[in-house]
Amino acid sequence: MKYDFTAIEKKWQKTWDEKKCFAAVNGSDKPKYYVLIEFPYPSGEGLHVGHPRPYTAMDIVARKRRMQGYNVLFPIGFDAFGLPTENYAIKHKMHPREVTKRNIARFTEQLKMLGFSFDWDRVIDTTDPEYYKWTQWIFLKFFEKGLAYKAKMPVNWCTSCKCVLANEEVVDGVCERCGSEVVRKEKSQWMLKITEYAERLLNDLDELDFIERVKTQQRNWIGRSTGAEVDFETTAGDKLRVFTTRPDTLFGATYMVISPEHEILRSWLLRLENKDEVIAYQEAAARKSDFERTEMAKEKTGIELKGVRAINPVTGNEIPIFISDYVLATYGTGAIMAVPGHDDRDWEFAKKFGLPIVEVVRGGNVEEAPYTDIENGVMVNSGFLNGLSVENAKSKIIEWLTAKGIGKEKVNFKLRDWVFSRQRYWGEPIPLVYCEKCGWVPVPESELPVLLPDVESYETTDTGESPLALMDEWVNTSCPKCGGKAKRETDTMPQWAGSSWYYLRYMDPDNKDALVGEDAIKYWNRVDWYNGGMEHTTLHLLYSRFWHKFLYDLGLVPTSEPYAKRTSHGMILGEGGEKMSKSRGNVINPNDIVNEFGADTLRLYIMFIGDFEKAAPWSSTAVKGCKRFLDRVWNLAEKAMAMPDKGYSPKNEAAIHRTIKKVGDDIENLKFNTAIASLMSLVNEFSENGCNKADVKILLILLSPFAPHIAEELWERLGGKGLCCGQPWPEYDEAKTVEAEITIAVQINGKLRTTVTVANNSEDSVVIDTVLSDEKVKRAMEGKELVKTIVVKNKLINLILKYQSS
């Protein structure tokens, strides 16, 4: 019989489906294990060859855990709200709901074709009103607790999507999604107070089993820094508050800088002699996008405020105040004390404007370059701080400032609150109404979900308002509180809303009374292993940790963190090593690969392609190698059918034990490529030594998480009991992983000369005797003296020789 992968794959997918082999059981007695992948966005393009990489990896883990006796939850769903669908729908004059429905159907078919062991009875769709009802419900809780608030503020506005973006969605000054320019715009927006959780989001990382680069990235994004706030009196009779991480250098503060947007300017404006100049600078700064500002960062600009000066609280000196866009309005207090001697940016600015540079930390030459070392410096020119280390000076000055009531210790974060409104149709409606009398009023829980209106037109408006704003019938409603006239909020939620809690819904997808039932959450607890893309580190991953903590505070979930372990995969690149994209025309469609080689080959290749955590270029020739491997397995099994089934063949025993160990360990460590390599080696060994039925059966069990269809088919043909995916994961015997005879490397003066074969675990003396009687070694030793012998057990022997001294 030939290996007819198409027929085989269909057959087993059907069997698994009918027997519900991969259904997770709530409340089972078995230990539970929750494996999660990031659910896909069902785009119109269908499944990309990049999708199966993380899916196959986690499918392997899920299948292995089941074989190890766990009750595994390995779910799938669709994150279906969002712009691409809406844009596609507008272009093709379809309803986003229809587009979504079609795309989900297509994705489902493609995912099933690859044989993933998802529990298909728990599928969720974020656009299903039964689902987004609970997304809205959580939002109302945020609102109730004061963590959702509306604020007028400058926001990132994507000129192409006609929609605001969260800070996390702006990459290099352009829209993360469409690459269009992002400009600043003043808008009134719903915000989520993620900053309230900054400290916990940071600290709790320590206890999590996340790969280091994820933790680092989140830490940098949260950006905690400790310092002090200090009030400077001004000649205008008021106070200017600054934040600094170097309060120790206060004696060196020779001028101040405030951001062009700083509020205090308004009250100073009348006193300014160069008012017009200042206003012109403000206007110029306002016109620039954030990106343009940083682009021009190379050259510092600024204007001195003529007419107001500040007083350095420790020196008593009057110092000038500047406005400059190198000071950000959104961080700290929007104002800084400038210490040009010990800060790169202040130094640069001072040099340009000819401002005095005072050394207050000794260790460098502040005329040449700012001295920023905080480890070795000693305070000078700093009155009562002189002679102290930087660290000691910090605590002393903070003590002093606190006592005087002009400053205090302060912690700041880079993390900003989350801009949560989007001016688009295809998202969850924000369940609030605005009443002239009562203000913002939540829609009562009993009236959830607030459904998206079913309308013909949902195109973007040019005014920057949500398309929902044009739907009078939907907008105009009555106030749930007073019954008077009210208007619905017309902005919708961002794409990240539905995905912030989806892992909870999988535990109990059909619950009508709660987002997740108490028993279900108690049983499943939290996700044990979550794999996803690095690009979500400061978006989805951070957002969902925030939501989870909030739900934890409400007492709705038992853990303060949603994911115990987080790993991440590299991208699949095009053949030339470039990113796969439609415009480059180098996109590989998984359907083509499955048609030509089968799903098992695709799965195997995508795991064999290279280090799972690194990017790897696709190679259409290398795919064939994996197909060839499966062909060889097939032939081997056909031959073994007539062979005995009692115990491993003695010749293969050591290799089998080694492979069981290697494959098992490698799966846990994301080393799928070497796991497959070891399976290939085992097959090579079987071909050389011959093999019996028991040998092949163990091979099939080990292979089954990677290439489940062929394993299942051959298992059946070899007369295996039950299903291959239901077999217990094999055990290995450490003692049996080593061959009876082993090869030892022989080095002379550190260089490999030859090898010898000795019995495993031979005594050193035996090894030395064998080596010394070796012809090659004897020749090399002629006329030389053996000074030293180094033996590494079962590995290597190194003979140190010297010319004989006469």
Next chain:
RNA sequence: GCGGAUAUGGCGGAACUGGCAGACGCGCCAGACUUAGGAUCUGGUGUCUUCAGACGUGCAGGUUCGACUCCUGUUAUCCGCACCA
């Protein structure tokens, strides 16, 4: 600029706590079977070479009996952050 990672044959990549560099696969070469092969099987495949060996893990040093692995310096590429005071 700051932080992190990476650098190994023609290619993708292996190498445990310092112990036979190049596992496994692709490609290539030779042979077998073939009407045929872009199928299959067998063998070979780091470089140089006087066939004894010499040289080889970005580059320059160092530690060690022994270094892809540790240390110092340096270059390149990728990723993240990007005036965060």
